Amino acid sequence: MSEAMQSVKFKIYRFNPEVDAKPYMQEYELNIPANQDMMLLEAILRIKAMDDSLAFRRSCREGVCGSDGMNINGRNGLACVTLLSSLKQPIELRPLPGLPVIRDLIVDMTAFFKQYEKIKPYLINNEPLPTKERLQSPAERKKLDGLYECILCACCSTSCPSFWWNPDKFVGPAGLLQAYRFIADSRDTATAERLEALTDPFSVFRCRGVMNCVEVCPKGLNPTRAIGHIRSELLAEGN
Amino acid sequence: MTLATYTFDAIIIGAGGAGMRAALALAESGSQVALVSKVFPTRSHTVSAQGGITCALGNVHPDDWRWHMYDTVKGSDYIGDQDCIEYMCEVGPQVVYELEHMGLPFSRLDNGRIYQRPFGGQSKDFGGEQAARTCAAADRTGHALLHTLYQRNIAEKTNVFSEWYALDLVKATDGQGFAGILAIHIETGETVLMRARAIIFATGGAGRIYQSTTNALINTGDGIGMAIRAGLPIQDIEMWQFHPTGIAGAGVLVTEGCRGEGGYLINKDGERFMERYAPHAKDLASRDVVARAMSLELRAGNGYDINGVKCVKLKLDHLGADLINSRLPGIRELSITFAGVDPIREPIPVVPTCHYMMGGIPTNRLGQVVTVDYKGNDQVLEGLYAVGECACVSVHGANRLGGNSLLDLVVFGRAAGLDVKEKLHELPLKDVGDAEIEAALSRLNRWDNAREGESVSQIRFEMQKTMQEDFGVFRTGEHMQEGLDKLLQLQQRLHHAAFQDHSRVFNTSRIEALELDNLMATALATAHAAIYRTESRGAHSREDFPKRDDANWLTHTVYHGESHRMSKRAVNMKPLHMKPFEPKERVY
Amino acid sequence: MVRSATSLTGNGVRDWLWQRVSAVILALYTVFILGFIWSTPQLDYVVWFQFFHHIGVKLFSILAAFSLLVHAWVGMWTILTDYVKPACVRLTLEMLVMIALFVYFVAAIVIVWSV
Numbered sequence: 031m032s033e034a035m036q037s038v039k040f041k042i043y044r045f046n047p048e049v050d051a052k053p054y055m056q057e058y059e060l061n062i063p064a065n066q067d068m069m070l071l072e073a074i075l076r077i078k079a080m081d082d083s084l085a086f087r088r089s090c091r092e093g094v095c096g097s098d099g100m101n102i103n104g105r106n107g108l109a110c111v112t113l114l115s116s117l118k119q120p121i122e123l124r125p126l127p128g129l130p131v132i133r134d135l136i137v138d139m140t141a142f143f144k145q146y147e148k149i150k151p152y153l154i155n156n157e158p159l160p161t162k163e164r165l166q167s168p169a170e171r172k173k174l175d176g177l178y179e180c181i182l183c184a185c186c187s188t189s190c191p192s193f194w195w196n197p198d199k200f201v202g203p204a205g206l207l208q209a210y211r212f213i214a215d216s217r218d219t220a221t222a223e224r225l226e227a228l229t230d231p232f233s234v235f236r237c238r239g240v241m242n243c244v245e246v247c248p249k250g251l252n253p254t255r256a257i258g259h260i261r262s263e264l265l266a267e268g269n
Numbered sequence: 270m271t272l273a274t275y276t277f278d279a280i281i282i283g284a285g286g287a288g289m290r291a292a293l294a295l296a297e298s299g300s301q302v303a304l305v306s307k308v309f310p311t312r313s314h315t316v317s318a319q320g321g322i323t324c325a326l327g328n329v330h331p332d333d334w335r336w337h338m339y340d341t342v343k344g345s346d347y348i349g350d351q352d353c354i355e356y357m358c359e360v361g362p363q364v365v366y367e368l369e370h371m372g373l374p375f376s377r378l379d380n381g382r383i384y385q386r387p388f389g390g391q392s393k394d395f396g397g398e399q400a401a402r403t404c405a406a407a408d409r410t411g412h413a414l415l416h417t418l419y420q421r422n423i424a425e426k427t428n429v430f431s432e433w434y435a436l437d438l439v440k441a442t443d444g445q446g447f448a449g450i451l452a453i454h455i456e457t458g459e460t461v462l463m464r465a466r467a468i469i470f471a472t473g474g475a476g477r478i479y480q481s482t483t484n485a486l487i488n489t490g491d492g493i494g495m496a497i498r499a500g501l502p503i504q505d506i507e508m509w510q511f512h513p514t515g516i517a518g519a520g521v522l523v524t525e526g527c528r529g530e531g532g533y534l535i536n537k538d539g540e541r542f543m544e545r546y547a548p549h550a551k552d553l554a555s556r557d558v559v560a561r562a563m564s565l566e567l568r569a570g571n572g573y574d575i576n577g578v579k580c581v582k583l584k585l586d587h588l589g590a591d592l593i594n595s596r597l598p599g600i601r602e603l604s605i606t607f608a609g610v611d612p613i614r615e616p617i618p619v620v621p622t623c624h625y626m627m628g629g630i631p632t633n634r635l636g637q638v639v640t641v642d643y644k645g646n647d648q649v650l651e652g653l654y655a656v657g658e659c660a661c662v663s664v665h666g667a668n669r670l671g672g673n674s675l676l677d678l679v680v681f682g683r684a685a686g687l688d689v690k691e692k693l694h695e696l697p698l699k700d701v702g703d704a705e706i707e708a709a710l711s712r713l714n715r716w717d718n719a720r721e722g723e724s725v726s727q728i729r730f731e732m733q734k735t736m737q738e739d740f741g742v743f744r745t746g747e748h749m750q751e752g753l754d755k756l757l758q759l760q761q762r763l764h765h766a767a768f769q770d771h772s773r774v775f776n777t778s779r780i781e782a783l784e785l786d787n788l789m790a791t792a793l794a795t796a797h798a799a800i801y802r803t804e805s806r807g808a809h810s811r812e813d814f815p816k817r818d819d820a821n822w823l824t825h826t827v828y829h830g831e832s833h834r835m836s837k838r839a840v841n842m843k844p845l846h847m848k849p850f851e852p853k854e855r856v857y
Numbered sequence: 858m859v860r861s862a863t864s865l866t867g868n869g870v871r872d873w874l875w876q877r878v879s880a881v882i883l884a885l886y887t888v889f890i891l892g893f894i895w896s897t898p899q900l901d902y903v904v905w906f907q908f909f910h911h912i913g914v915k916l917f918s919i920l921a922a923f924s925l926l927v928h929a930w931v932g933m934w935t936i937l938t939d940y941v942k943p944a945c946v947r948l949t950l951e952m953l954v955m956i957a958l959f960v961y962f963v964a965a966i967v968i969v970w971s972v
Contacts, residue, residue, distance in 0.1 A: 048772045079726040082778035083770035087308075090485040092521045092603060094412055095312040111606050132456060133775040139309075152420040153372025162326075163369040165381030171374065178374045178406075178413060182311055195939040199859045217372065228869075231935075232859040235869035250602075264870045 034064035038073065039120035042084065046133050053131070057120070070117070071098055071110040086135040093248055096183030099126055100135050106185040106246040126188040128197065141197040142184045142204065149201060149209040149227075154220035170216040177211035177256060179249050180204060186243035186253055192236040199232035203243035203253030206234060210256035213263065225260070225267055234260055272451075272462045272706065276698065277301045277428075279467040279689050280450060282435045282492065285313035286411070286678035287657025288471030289418035289427075291636075294686025296425035300693055303463060305430040305452055307487065307780070310419045314473050314485040315678065318411025319599060320388060320526030321403035322368075322679070323672030324361030328382040329401040330393065334358040337402060339395045339850055341673060344555050345666020346807035347823060347852040348505065350841035353634045353662045357673075357680045359846075364679050365404055373417040375406050376596070386596075387529040388671040390555040390857070399553060401529075403672035408524050408599040414675060432456060434780055435491065437709040438468070438499040441699035446652055447499065448701035451709050455780060458773030460713065462706060466696035467652045467689045470496070470630060470638075471682065474658040475791040479623035480737040483515050483522035492659035494787025496630045497794065497830030498712075501650075502641045504661040504825050504838065506628035506791070507798035508808050510669055511742050513559040515622025517580035519607040522624065523600055523617060525671040528552040530596055532585040534563065535616060536571040542581075547857040554857035557668040557808045560621035564742045567620075575618050582616035589613075621742055625669055626791075627808065628798070629661035631827070631838070636660065636685030641827045645838045652696045654685040663825065666840075667807020715764075716782050722767030725782045732759050732785075736792055740799055745812045753796040760789055794828045801835040802826055819852050861938075863951055865931050876931040879924035886921035909972040922965035926958050933958075 038060045045053035058077050062068065071091055078084050086109075087097040093111035100109055101124040103117055114121075129137040155164075187193045187202035201209065209228065212218050228234045234257060243253040279295060281288045284306035292304045306313065325332040338358040342349055369375060369383060376384035383404045391400040406413035422429065436451040439462065449464035475490025476482035493503060513534070514523040528534075533552040536542050546562035547554035554562075563581055566572060572579040585593060585600075590613045593601055597612075604610050604617045631639045638653040657678045664677055689696075739752025763785065768778040804818035805811050825838040842849045865872045897904055908914055933954045941947040 046772055046774060048774055078778075079724070082724070082726075082768050082781075083772070085775050085777050087312075087777075089308055089312040089487045090314065090317050092317065092519075093606065094409075094599075095308075095314075095316050095485065097308065097312045136775050143309075147423050150424075152424040153370075155370075159370055161366075163366055163375070163383050166377050167381050168377045168379060171377045174374045175407075178416070179409060181316075181412070182309075192939070212372075215372065215374070227858050230859040231861050231864045231867070231869040231872050232938075233869065235873050236935075236939075261873075265874070 035061045036064045037061050038114060040073075040077065041120045041122045042077075042135070043124040044084070044134055045131055046083070055122070067113055067115045069110050070102065070112040070114055070121070073114055074109055074123070085133045094181055096181035099183035099185045099188075101125065101127055106189045108183060108185070108248045111248055126184055128188045128194040129184070139184055142187055142202070145187070145197070145201045145205040146182065146208060149205050150220070150224065151208045151212065153212065153215065153218050155217055157219065164217050166216050173214045173216075174211060176251055177207055177214060180207055180251060181249060183248060185246045185248060189242040189246045191240060191242070192238055196232060196236055200236035201228070201233045203237075203257070206237070206260060207251060207253040207256045210260050213260065222267070225264055228260060229264060234264070272460060274462045274464060275303070277303045277463065277465040278693055279303070279469065280305060280463055280465040281469045281471055282450065283313070283471035283473055283657070283659070284310035284429065285471060285473050285657060286315035286414055286418060286675060287682035288469070289415070289422055290679045290682030291469050291471060291656060291686035291689075292427045293418065293421055293425060294683045295690050296422070296427055298690040298693065300690070301428070303428050303430055303465070304422070305433045305435055305450075305463070307432065307434045307455065307491070309431045310422070310429060311415055312487070313415060314488055315411045315415040315675070317483070317485060317522065318414070318675055319408045319522060319524035320529065321386060321405035321410045321672045322365060322414065322675035323388060323391070323403045323670065324365050324676055325358065325402060326362050326365065326383060326385060326404065328378055329385045332393070332400065332402060334361060335847065336393055336395060336400065337361070338844075340390050340392055341664065341670055342850045343396070343853075343855060344390045344668050344670040345663070346668055346817065346855055347666065347819070348663070348806065348825060348840050349666030350663050351844045351849050352841045354664050355844040355846065356634050357664050357676060360680055361676050364676070364683060368414065368417060368679065371417050371421050373406060373413050375404060375413075386526055387553060389525050389528065389550070389553045389559070390670045391553070399550065403526070403529065405526065407595070408526055408597045411675060414679075434783065435472070435495065436460065436713055436783065437495050439701050439709045440499070440705045442702045442705060443700070446650055446699065448699035448705070451706070453780070456775055458776055458779070460710070462701070464698060464701065466693060466698050467654065469636070469685050469689065470655040470659050471657045472659045474626045475788060476623050476626065478733065478736045478788050478792040478795065480733040481515065481520045481620070482623040483512055483520055484623070489784035490787045490791035491784065492630060492655065493794065494790040497790045500831055501638065502631060503794050503828045503830065504628055504631040504641070505663060505667070505798070506626070506794045506828055507802050507826060508627035508667050509623060509740070509795065510556055510625040510627060510808050511560040511621040512624035513556055513563055513621055514583050514617075514619040515624070516604065516607045517575055517578045517618040517620045520622050521603050521607045522622070523583060523603065523619060524597070525556070527583060527585055527597060527600060530592060531588050532583055534559070534619070535582050535584050536566050537573050538571065542566050542571070550857035555668055556671065557810070558857055560742055561810060563621050573618060578618070578620070580618040580620045583619045584616040585612040586614055586616065625674060626658055627661070627663070627665040627667065627669055629659050630655040631825070632656075632660045632662050634662070634684070635688040636662075636681050637688065641836070641838050643829070643834065643836045645827070645836060647838070654689065656681045656685045667809060712786060713783070716768070716779065717771065719765075719767035722765045723762055725766055725768055725778070725785050728759055728763050728766055729785050729788065732756065732789060732792055735759070736795070740795060743810050743812055744799060746800060746803075747813075749796060749800045753800060756789070756793050756796055760793060763789055790830065793833070794830065797833055797835055798826045798828050823852060863948070864934055865927065872931050875927050879928040882924040883921060883928060886917060886924070889917065906972060909969065915969050915972070918969045919966055922962055922969075926962045929958055930955070
């Protein structure tokens, strides 16, 4: 009956502001069947069943809602689409870097969402509405691929040194990807005003092309390329 | 007991597709609206919807909303309310155009119009050829829709209470309806009273009552639990849709759009078995039909065995890399991640997986909650609304058609928002007293004061296992009774359960405990209703009553939580603009 | 839009352009000087003096010094705004950098023009 088991070792960042003066790393060991692999999120859920004080966000568990972004062995990613077997032990889990920690693996994402809201992430078109849909050719629509799929997990922006140093001024890769999503949309008529709003020395130009964002994006998107497009359009507009 | 009190014109609980559409409808009214969500809005489960949103735009072929209505009535196995289905199908195109105008990045046809793909149960001309009616943004329509709605809400400066958990309704002092809700600010653990003239439930589904589900971990039936505790009825809750294609083992959804694009299911002999079960529609038969066929194949030993999981496979490789990469890129990603299979080369292992709750809080066409007495008499509750998956309008009846859930969200989210906007000045702000607040707080106090007891995760696990084993695709009275007995025991144990962490800041264990109350309430309602309905209809398939029984059961079932009693409520067979569709034998 | 009074032009695009244009000038100047050194078999004071006596060389040198001023200012300003968060400390450092760069530039003009 005894199934061969393996033990998986974890070191998880813990901080509860009500109890802890400062953060610490807690070690956990999880026993799972030897031949079984699982997603990291499943493992953390099992750890939580043993220690219900461990706090983290989670929702869809399939990589589309963006809840469980965390720093996994030094690299930002989503726990729900990271296989345990792909990780070196002990698996070190920390909150996303660069944002204030609320508790354990939960960060305060206010600064991140503020930057997202700043780029006016909605279609602007003041022309009279057609009775049916606005037309858009497949080629025009294709320009939105690689942009609209962002899940706002913040893995990119919180891996970006420029965002660490200026979270209040640099829009960051996630926000800029969405800025370009609307600049690139043939139905949006506010391109000039969107570009104008990005001309200052911080919003776009703090991007140093480090490309950590591209490296960590769990959806395989490329914010650096989008930022390059924005920069080219800014230059072309002669702002 | 003094709680911080906030007062609004309207409160919307839940920021998925339905809640956010309702918020938008209200936004222009200049009224004070609180959009309360236990997760940041774009983490809501609408984000996982893939295939699309169905409505008769006629972009691919001439189409008519009446054909869509016919399909939906037939799909519902004739217990969908025809006035509501008529409304949804008729207003559908307008609502989808609105989404496009908001910026939803729909895929496009060569002529620049919205792309539409075939989905299960769709026909032209009242049961004729296969139709292509589902509007899609690749296979990420839910994501595109949810983000678009959130973006519009940013533009309209909607007041979002992100990561606030709605605890319960608070009754009005005069006993007439509800004065507001109690909500917990998850970040601080603080409980507040929110008062409003109107309350809209948009709390989504409860798929987490099952062990294997396509649903997000947050789908815990919070609205159902709250409604039951508030003494409201729950309708058709025995109707749970099992989606034919959940990835075996992982439960992750693979859209019906795969079959719409030309994919099909095979058994271990490589046979396209749906040809035997639904000679006409084949793999695009209704979901209940396909899920049953798959279960029968597995039972007959015709399935694959992958690490002990019995499954069939969804074949897509004949569609070619280009089509898969352009129309089904998300499916490819999920399949590689969760099944280790690239669908361009190999078929995906799939099993029927709990997916959608057709039942819920009964409402009328405007989204207003309807109370039903034991004799089946309706009474509209002014100021209380339910929209989306937590509601039972009912447009899905005994089986929802693919692509109709996103449509349901936006059509009825919008309808409820508009209705609140119109009636806001007539709706009173009701008084609330300490006794009502104490009553609503008692459950939280019980949990907060419980130091020793069984763990939440253990009871949740056993509940999910019971539901999976005894209330699955095929059901029998005997097994369901056993299941109900187990659930009742579990409910007793739940009264003595406890969590260990009693800190206040972002205490997710506390929230999970409160969620389990709602899951348990939903599971019990399901069990009672499923035992009550002694026939097979739509998703409710009983081996001891294998036939549909229109003489006795062409009706809604209503669960009354306070007594666990069941009653019936008439199905609306009176569309406003056309002759009703009479029940016929349902073949695909 | 983020306001920034102390950046070179107050505009990211122009700062960015200035920094790149100045870099190109500096690169050309480096190639020019290295080319002169390489192509000159015997480099003594007289040759060096005559070389810098040429008005074109003088102007190019001053342009290069100006480019260095611009380039260094954009770079130093960026680094200071990245890493020095207290405004008074940063403004003091910015002032010191500005003064230093300006002194270097004036010194460069004085030296080159005096040849």
